[in-house]
Amino acid sequence: MPKIPEDRLLFFTRMMLTLLLGLTIIASTVALLTIPVLLAERGDVAAQLAASGIDPAGIPSIAILLALVAGIALLAFFFVRHLRRIVDSVADGDPFVPANADRLRNMGWLALAIQALLIPTTGLVIWLDALPHKANVHYSDNNSFGGLILALLLFVLARVFRRGTEMREELEGTV
Numbered sequence: 001m002p003k004i005p006e007d008r009l010l011f012f013t014r015m016m017l018t019l020l021l022g023l024t025i026i027a028s029t030v031a032l033l034t035i036p037v038l039l040a041e042r043g044d045v046a047a048q049l050a051a052s053g054i055d056p057a058g059i060p061s062i063a064i065l066l067a068l069v070a071g072i073a074l075l076a077f078f079f080v081r082h083l084r085r086i087v088d089s090v091a092d093g094d095p096f097v098p099a100n101a102d103r104l105r106n107m108g109w110l111a112l113a114i115q116a117l118l119i120p121t122t123g124l125v126i127w128l129d130a131l132p133h134k135a136n137v138h139y140s141d142n143n144s145f146g147g148l149i150l151a152l153l154l155f156v157l158a159r160v161f162r163r164g165t166e167m168r169e170e171l172e173g174t175v
Helices: 008-040 042-051 056-092 098-130 146-174
Strands: none
Touching: 008 042, 008 056, 042 056, 056 098, 098 146
């Protein structure tokens, strides 16, 4: 198929997705690198927290929270990478290929995995927020079904893409 002439919106989308890929890598790396520092300097961190009036009992939970954040960021990286590849196929002029159906399905599974990791993450944040002398932890306590709806939408779109690809192949076979 012929390549689509450069479209400003498509170019902007590709650049934003590239930026998001970088941000997810940075977030995951920073979270992962902070865990060993937090645990290695546990005594100093506990003293600093206590001096600030914050209960240092939350240090292991903070390490777990950082691991969950790193996992969510890593899953987000793969999600955005799939999306970027779909956008690239649009730029190439042929988005209705079996690979995009697979990408959409994988994005649905990634969205579900992110939602699953958000459950313990939210629980830990709420627990940390309940500690005496709160550490100014911010979280949203309104649970949304947006992530689940996104996953369902992606699964449906994957089937639409797969069927559209099959129909196009059947049509090309009859012509």
